Amino acid sequence: MAKHTPMIRQYLSIKAEVPDAFLFFRLGDFYEMFFEDAEKAAKELEITLTSRDGGDERIPMCGVPFHSAGVYIARLIEKGYKVAICEQVEDPATAKGVVKREVVRVVTPGTVMEEKMLLERENNFLAAFIRRDQRWALASGDLSTGEFYVTELRGGEDAIIDELAAFQPKEVVMRAGEEFPSPRELRRRLGTLVTTVPAGEMTEPESLGRVLSEQFPGHEDVWSSPYILEAAGLLLSYLRQTQKRSLTHLNRIERYDAQHFMVLDPAARQTLELTASLKDGKRKGSLLGLLDRTATAMGSRLLKKWLDKPLLDVDAIRERQSAVTALLQNPILLEEVRDRLKEVYDLERLSARIAYGSANGRDLQALRRSLEALPSLQQLLLEAGDDSLVRLAQEMDLCQDVRELVERSVAEEPPVSVKEGNLLKEGFNDELDALRTVQREGREWIARLQQREREATGIKSLKVGFNKVFGYYIEVTKANLRHLPEGRYQRKQTLANAERFVTAALKEKERAILEAEERSVELEYQLFSQVRESIAGAIPRMQRLADQVARLDVLHGFAVVSERYRYVRPDILGTPGISVKNGRHPVVEAALEEGMFVANDTAIGGEAGQILLITGPNMAGKSTYMRQVALITLLAQIGCFVPADQAEVGVVDRIFTRIGAADDLVGGRSTFMVEMDETRLALAQATPRSLILLDEVGRGTSTYDGMALAQAIVEYLHERVGAQTLFSTHYHELTRLAEDYPRVVNLHARCVEKDGEVVFLHRMEAGGADKSYGIHVAQLAGMPPQVIARAQVVLESLEARSQTAAAEQLDLFQYAEPQAKVRPEEEEVLHRLQEWDLLSRTPLESVQFLHELQRKLKGTGGE
Numbered sequence: 001m002a003k004h005t006p007m008i009r010q011y012l013s014i015k016a017e018v019p020d021a022f023l024f025f026r027l028g029d030f031y032e033m034f035f036e037d038a039e040k041a042a043k044e045l046e047i048t049l050t051s052r053d054g055g056d057e058r059i060p061m062c063g064v065p066f067h068s069a070g071v072y073i074a075r076l077i078e079k080g081y082k083v084a085i086c087e088q089v090e091d092p093a094t095a096k097g098v099v100k101r102e103v104v105r106v107v108t109p110g111t112v113m114e115e116k117m118l119l120e121r122e123n124n125f126l127a128a129f130i131r132r133d134q135r136w137a138l139a140s141g142d143l144s145t146g147e148f149y150v151t152e153l154r155g156g157e158d159a160i161i162d163e164l165a166a167f168q169p170k171e172v173v174m175r176a177g178e179e180f181p182s183p184r185e186l187r188r189r190l191g192t193l194v195t196t197v198p199a200g201e202m203t204e205p206e207s208l209g210r211v212l213s214e215q216f217p218g219h220e221d222v223w224s225s226p227y228i229l230e231a232a233g234l235l236l237s238y239l240r241q242t243q244k245r246s247l248t249h250l251n252r253i254e255r256y257d258a259q260h261f262m263v264l265d266p267a268a269r270q271t272l273e274l275t276a277s278l279k280d281g282k283r284k285g286s287l288l289g290l291l292d293r294t295a296t297a298m299g300s301r302l303l304k305k306w307l308d309k310p311l312l313d314v315d316a317i318r319e320r321q322s323a324v325t326a327l328l329q330n331p332i333l334l335e336e337v338r339d340r341l342k343e344v345y346d347l348e349r350l351s352a353r354i355a356y357g358s359a360n361g362r363d364l365q366a367l368r369r370s371l372e373a374l375p376s377l378q379q380l381l382l383e384a385g386d387d388s389l390v391r392l393a394q395e396m397d398l399c400q401d402v403r404e405l406v407e408r409s410v411a412e413e414p415p416v417s418v419k420e421g422n423l424l425k426e427g428f429n430d431e432l433d434a435l436r437t438v439q440r441e442g443r444e445w446i447a448r449l450q451q452r453e454r455e456a457t458g459i460k461s462l463k464v465g466f467n468k469v470f471g472y473y474i475e476v477t478k479a480n481l482r483h484l485p486e487g488r489y490q491r492k493q494t495l496a497n498a499e500r501f502v503t504a505a506l507k508e509k510e511r512a513i514l515e516a517e518e519r520s521v522e523l524e525y526q527l528f529s530q531v532r533e534s535i536a537g538a539i540p541r542m543q544r545l546a547d548q549v550a551r552l553d554v555l556h557g558f559a560v561v562s563e564r565y566r567y568v569r570p571d572i573l574g575t576p577g578i579s580v581k582n583g584r585h586p587v588v589e590a591a592l593e594e595g596m597f598v599a600n601d602t603a604i605g606g607e608a609g610q611i612l613l614i615t616g617p618n619m620a621g622k623s624t625y626m627r628q629v630a631l632i633t634l635l636a637q638i639g640c641f642v643p644a645d646q647a648e649v650g651v652v653d654r655i656f657t658r659i660g661a662a663d664d665l666v667g668g669r670s671t672f673m674v675e676m677d678e679t680r681l682a683l684a685q686a687t688p689r690s691l692i693l694l695d696e697v698g699r700g701t702s703t704y705d706g707m708a709l710a711q712a713i714v715e716y717l718h719e720r721v722g723a724q725t726l727f728s729t730h731y732h733e734l735t736r737l738a739e740d741y742p743r744v745v746n747l748h749a750r751c752v753e754k755d756g757e758v759v760f761l762h763r764m765e766a767g768g769a770d771k772s773y774g775i776h777v778a779q780l781a782g783m784p785p786q787v788i789a790r791a792q793v794v795l796e797s798l799e800a801r802s803q804t805a806a807a808e809q810l811d812l813f814q815y816a817e818p819q820a821k822v823r824p825e826e827e828e829v830l831h832r833l834q835e836w837d838l839l840s841r842t843p844l845e846s847v848q849f850l851h852e853l854q855r856k857l858k859g860t861g862g863e
């Protein structure tokens with residue numbers, strides 16, 4: 001075993017405490033990394049890898065400057081790594097031996113606090129969960145805003161993944177040995193960093209309860225469940241271990257019931273493009289990108305939370321609608337509310353930085369300006385005439401005492417640094433004012449000194465200056481030294497072309513100025529910290545105010561979008577059913593020129609039918625139509641108006657989607673397997689209050705297999721599930737199901753042929769389509785004419801063979817009379833004939849197959 005230097009032994013000892021993080025080890029003005037950390041960091045950060053003496057060997061080493069470390073930490077966090085910051089915790093000048101060092105904070109994707117590393121309009125959630133006795137408990141928190149949510153739910157692996165997906169956490173914490181679902185599955189389905197902690201860590205109920213009570217006093221009823229107690233304790237203990245400081249802004253814990261919100265699994269969120277477009281994964285092109293007309297960052301984050309968790313409570317939905325109506329009916333009010341909201345900064349993250357001790361003078365001034373804008377905003381709401389807006393205004397605590405404190409104490413334009421002075425106003429503190437007077441009068445005396453000395457010596461080029469090394473000085477060029485009276489000055493420094501001097505009086509003034517400056521900077525930081533701590537005591541009030549402002553901001557945004565795109569207020573029903581007159585897809589409509597989108601009606605549920613079986617060619621708008629029905633439903637349940645002329649929406653508990661072709665290469669699943677898995681989830685979890693979108697289910701396998709599966713799924717949905725379903729298919733044969741099942745209704749995407757070309761009308765009409773027009777679509781895509789011509793010949797041939805096969809099959813089954821006694825061998829032969837895919841087999845294979853069946857019949861009943 002190699003013998004290392006004392007410093008490297010210290011490094012290895014500290015590294016053992018944080019084995020899963022890069023250790024930024026402070027050495028002077030640099031953070032250094034060694035061994036594997038250095039090799040990996042050099043590659044990830046594209047910095048130079050070097051080496052140093054480690055004792056018996058040279059060891060790999062790389063480093064980043066202390067003053068720019070934040071840039072490098074951000075890059076590592078963005079790549080999904082953790083960084084442990086190790087600082088010197090004693091003065092090197094007085095240390096005996098190796099300077100004492102320790103980890104002061106571990107930065108992880110889920111515990112980021114730095115403003116530059118956060119997305120302004122998105123939460124940065126960290127989640128933890130546990131599984132006990134077929135139950136799950138989940139805790140989710142955002143350190144940057146102070147939010148902390150807990151819930152309990154039942155179900156399998158999909159239940160916890162669906163709930164986690166609503167928060168889209170940047171990091172998930174779970175105990176080692178309790179890996180169901182596995183970290184790999186969580187990473188695959190949620191794209192998040194997964195951290196496992198030792199199984200025995202923080203598991204005693206008494207310890208967990210004590211930790212939670214210290215952090216959230218007075219909220220003991222929230223963790224009355226032992227499961228929630230364990231999950232919340234796991235999350236909070238992880239935060240404390242990584243942050244190693246007081247988390248006073250983390251003071252509100254909210255328990256919610258997952259059954260009070262619509263459930264959206266990851267597939268539905270992705271397919272419906274709720275928060276990110278399928279094209280590039282960005283907000284633009286998503287429903288969130290369209291709806292986000294908020295004026296504040298906290299309003300934008302709340303909008304995303306509402307989209308992630310649509311309401312099931314009819315009264316709560318209607319209350320949101322009422323506020324939107326009031327804003328829409330008063331355009332002047334809508335504009336004035338927006339103007340006031342624009343003046344409000346991010347109160348949630350300002351509060352968090354204040355509590356965290358990282359807020360500077362500019363942050364406090366931003367807080368003051370925000371609080372100054374709120375009284376007039378409150379007055380606007382009180383005069384709005386709507387009960388929900390008036391109630392919101394009446395509940396507002398405007399925190400004017402905080403505003404007055406900042407106004408009285410913090411300078412109008414403070415510097416970024418809190419340790420260089422000029423933070424506080426004159427008149428705030430007598431001692432500080434006195435120290436500033438000493439500095440000011442001393443500098444004025446020095447400024448006058450230059451003029452006095454010029455007059456006394458007759459040297460017009462004489463000047464009084466200052467630098468950090470030598471302090472104040474009187475400078476005389478060498479050419480003028482002969483004019484100096486003997487003994488007037490004391491020599492201090494010799495330059496190439498000048499000499500620098502001091503006087504006893506100048507040294508005395510310098511001492512007074514520097515002492516006053518040093519003391520004033522120190523005192524000013526102390527006073528500023530006291531102001532910040534005083535404001536921190538009001539953080540719970542400021543957080544409630546932030547919630548209220550964010551809520552108003554989202555409702556105001558709904559009104560802006562509804563006015564811009566002519567949305568209407570939907571009627572919210574307590575019974576299943578969706579009825580829409582001239583509905584539109586909100587995102588697609590917004591991307592087209594005005595008036596270009598073709599609106600369509602929808603009627604599903606109750607007498608209108610349970611399953612809409614939609615046929616028609618590709619590119620005719622079937623998928624867009626299905627998605628728009630889901631999005632109109634979702635918009636209605638977040639309290640927004642909807643793109644339609646008229647709408648009635650019965651509350652939907654879940655939306656399931658199976659739209660679009662996508663394989664899962666990482667998970668080793670084919671497109672068809674993904675399709676079947678998503679369909680299975682819908683069949684297993686849907687209720688009569690659910691909405692299911694199934695697009696071309698069964699197309700990933702052979703024609704007969706696919707058609708059989710599609711029909712069986714429709715029948716199962718009709719007979720067993722009862723969910724409202726939009727089922728799009730190319731299997732025209734399925735349209736006959738409407739004759740056998742009363743709640744199946746045929747729709748088709750209408751198109752017409754003109755001069756041999758197909759024209760898509762994008763209009764849904766009653767009845768089934770007569771054909772798929774697939775070759776026409778290929779022709780529109782620019783397929784070579786030879787391919788189109790050949791495909792037409794093959795199609796006609798296949799259709800003729802299909803008709804013949806159907807007739808022969810009919811004759812075959814007519815042969816077996818219902819009253820005739822059929823032997824088991826004959827049943828087996830008939831079954832195998834039914835399963836034989838004639839079109840995908842060679843003639844030789846079919847002859848051999850028939851020969852085998854004939855021998856079987858002859859051998860058992862024969863001649």
